[in-house]
Amino acid sequence: AQSVTQLGSHVSVSEGALVLLRCNYSSSVPPYLFWYVQYPNQGLQLLLKYTSAATLVKGINGFEAEFKKSETSFHLTKPSAHMSDAAEYFCAVSASNDYKLSFGAGTTVTVRA
């Protein structure tokens, strides 16, 4: 079985500051890990995915995440926050090559001008 825990339900950052969203996973098999973003009243957009190739994964909109097996973590970062980054972010895990996703509870990001 797979599961993820997102630490911090809400993160507030200043525009231009580092964005760090934490995600820890639990998986009985090698995992696939994902970060999705959701804007109000919209579906989820894939930011990036870990596929067991490179441990540092670069995604869209300047986001990246690093897979650390020893820490069972897959934290999401962006060096400089923009106002448009304000949204809900979800970490998710699936078993290798299994479509079924388990989502974390989500982290709301607000960006202060």
Place this chain on the structure above:
Amino acid sequence: GAVVSQHPSRVICKSGTSVKIECRSLDFQATTMFWYRQFPKQSLMLMATSNEGSKATYEQGVEKDKFLINHASLTLSTLTVASAHPEDSSFYICSAGAKGQWGTDTQYFGPGTRLTVL
């Protein structure tokens, strides 16, 4: 590429009526589609997995007679909420499985359908 649409985007209905939500993969074929339910300020809860040409697999606690899923083709899955009641009001999101840009299986999500039952 990998665009998923949902229709309608918003629906308001009276208690007791049935509501059908369509999920389409516009530019790829999806052998597997998923239906999720999301309550305000909460995460997505998987309701069922829909495979083309076969019966859907429902998650524990989801009433299959209440939430009817049909996956008639590789590009279309439908969710019908039968005899909807106010407690069924929620945001329903579908996703479709496809080979992503990273060459592995990825879910692509639709924009969601807001159901309000009066």
